[in-house]
Amino acid sequence: MIKSNKLVKSIFATSVALSATIATSSFAAPIVVPDAPQIAAKGFVLMDYHSGKVLAEKEMNTQLSPASLTKMMTSYVIGQELERGNINLNDDVVISENAWAKNFPDSSKMFVEVGTTVKVEELNRGIIVQSGNDACVAMAEHIAGSEDAFVDLMNAWASSIGMKDTHFANVHGLDNPNLYSTPYDMALLGQALIRDVPDEYRIYSQKKFTYNGITQYNRNGLLWDKSMNVDGIKTGHTSNAGYSLVSSATEGKMRLVAVVMGTKNANARKTESKKLLSYGFRFFETVAPHTAGETFVEEKIWMGSKDTVALGVDEDTFVTLPRGQAKNLKASFVLEKELEAPISKGDVVGKLFYQVDGEDVAEYPLLALEDVDQGSLFSRLWDYLVLLFKGLF
Numbered sequence: 001m002i003k004s005n006k007l008v009k010s011i012f013a014t015s016v017a018l019s020a021t022i023a024t025s026s027f028a029a030p031i032v033v034p035d036a037p038q039i040a041a042k043g044f045v046l047m048d049y050h051s052g053k054v055l056a057e058k059e060m061n062t063q064l065s066p067a068s069l070t071k072m073m074t075s076y077v078i079g080q081e082l083e084r085g086n087i088n089l090n091d092d093v094v095i096s097e098n099a100w101a102k103n104f105p106d107s108s109k110m111f112v113e114v115g116t117t118v119k120v121e122e123l124n125r126g127i128i129v130q131s132g133n134d135a136c137v138a139m140a141e142h143i144a145g146s147e148d149a150f151v152d153l154m155n156a157w158a159s160s161i162g163m164k165d166t167h168f169a170n171v172h173g174l175d176n177p178n179l180y181s182t183p184y185d186m187a188l189l190g191q192a193l194i195r196d197v198p199d200e201y202r203i204y205s206q207k208k209f210t211y212n213g214i215t216q217y218n219r220n221g222l223l224w225d226k227s228m229n230v231d232g233i234k235t236g237h238t239s240n241a242g243y244s245l246v247s248s249a250t251e252g253k254m255r256l257v258a259v260v261m262g263t264k265n266a267n268a269r270k271t272e273s274k275k276l277l278s279y280g281f282r283f284f285e286t287v288a289p290h291t292a293g294e295t296f297v298e299e300k301i302w303m304g305s306k307d308t309v310a311l312g313v314d315e316d317t318f319v320t321l322p323r324g325q326a327k328n329l330k331a332s333f334v335l336e337k338e339l340e341a342p343i344s345k346g347d348v349v350g351k352l353f354y355q356v357d358g359e360d361v362a363e364y365p366l367l368a369l370e371d372v373d374q375g376s377l378f379s380r381l382w383d384y385l386v387l388l389f390k391g392l393f
Contacts, residue, residue: 033283033322037275042242042262045183046276048286049191049248049255050318051362055280060184063165064261067236068108068131069181069244070173072189073154074139075128075234078120079197080157081143089121091142098147099137107174110135111214122211124200129209130216131235133172140171147171158185161192175240183259190233190246190257204232221270222247228277233257235269245269249277253288256280286320289331289354293369296352297333301372302387303380304341310369311349319354319362328356333366338387341372 036046036056043059054060081087097103100114110132112118118138126135140150147170154168163185169178193201207224208217222230222245229250236244242262249256258276263269290296292315298308311333319329335350343349350366374380 031322031324037279039260039272039276040263040268041244041260041272043183044258044260044272044276045187046259046280047184047187047191047257048280048284048318048320049194049257050286050288050316051320052191053320053362054184055256055284055320056276057183060187060259061165061182063180063182065175065179065238065241066166066173066181066186066261067175067238067241067244068173069186069234069236069246069261070168070171070179071127071131071136071236072186072193072234072246073158073168074136074150074171075124075200076189076193076197077150077153077157078124078127078139078143079193079200082120082200083197087120087143089119089124091120092117093120093123093138093142095134095138096141099134099141101134103137104133104172104174107133107172109133110211112138112212125203125206125209126211128200128203128234129206129218130211131219133174136171158189162188173236173238175238183261186246186259186261187257190248190259193233194248194255194257201232204234219266220245220247221266222249222273225270225274228274230277235266236261237266243269245273247273247277249281251281254281254284254286283323284320285323285326286318287326287329288316288318289329290317290352292316295369296331296366299335299339301339301341301343303374303384304343304372305375305379306372309339309343309372311366312369313352313364314346314367315364317352317354317362317364321356321361325356329361330355335366339368341374343368343372345369345371 043062045060046056047054095112095114095116097114101109101111108131110126110130112134123135123139126132140147144150158166166181166185169176219235232248233246244261246259258273260272294312295310296312299311301309333352347368348365352364352366353360354362
């Protein structure tokens with residue numbers, strides 16, 4: 001990889017721009033970030049939604065029983081099927097004997113009855129708000145024909161979003177030796193729900209749902225906490241798994257995802273989750289230095305129909321930092337090699353780095369933002385001679 005001679009100017013200009021936009025004082029007190037609070041859980045993780053940065057964790061890659069957190073993936077698959085138009089909220093679902101509420105004694109259910117017809121929209125809310133095991137089986141059969149086939153979809157989607165330490169064995173989360181996940185994987189799933197199926201995620205803020213005359217309340221107690229803007233996600237509990245909660249909250253433009261798995265009771269999962277979210281919002285901030293399609297630098301291109309090519313990113317960039325550090329954020333880039341035409345829009349040509357005090361804190365692929373065709377025979381010959389003289393050929 002090589003650094004361009006223009007790099008120094010680019011770093012300086014970007015640094016000044018970031019500082020002018022974000023900094024509040026050049027004489028701020030030293031920035032101190034305390035250790036994360038003690039969390040009474042088998043495992044936990046706190047992650048920034050936009051940047052994916054882990055802000056606090058314990059045993060985040062340890063495989064644990066997810067219990068009803070499993071339903072997040074059931075819901076994610078449903079959301080994807082709705083997005084693709086494979087199913088519709090108004091579809092009728094006939095409840096089979098496999099999905100009958102009586103098959104799930106002493107567990108959460110929507111109370112659907114065998115042989116009845118229920119709308120997809122109602123079953124979906126029954127899964128998300130009421131945590132209905134019966135509704136999960138009914139939707140699995142409607143989408144994939146059987147629970148086992150639907151579980152295959154769940155595992156395929158888990159792999160696609162990077163859940164490397166997770167395996168699903170059923171659609172509802174009742175204990176099974178082949179059902180396991182990790183706090184980090186559950187944070188990835190929460191992030192994917194919010195990002196990929198926003199219409200599905202909006203249901204997670206619903207506090208109660210009534211079906212067949214029975215009103216049940218969302219077990220995510222943080223939805224009622226007026227001191228935080230929590231808008232999801234999901235609780236889970238079995239005697240083996242303990243009490244777990246994946247939650248997400250926003251403060252301004254910042255969004256966090258917190259996961260606690262294996263706390264001792266329902267109140268503890270709420271309390272411990274709030275401690276994590278409060279810690280994240282108090283001591284960290286997330287900034288967005290560059291937007292998708294924004295030109296970061298115009299760089300020299302050889303053999304082309306023009307002399308320079310615009311380089312940038314194809315996604316918004318996000319960097320999570322200790323609160324108050326944003327004024328020190330700088331950007332730089334490294335090219336894989338000298339740029340030569342032809343080049344196509346979207347070609348990866350290097351990396352964009354964000355740094356604080358000389359240390360890399362985030363990186364993104366650097367791409368060509370435009371097509372550049374080969375130049376004329378004469379211009380290419382001239383560039384060849386220049387490169388030959390410079391010793392680059």
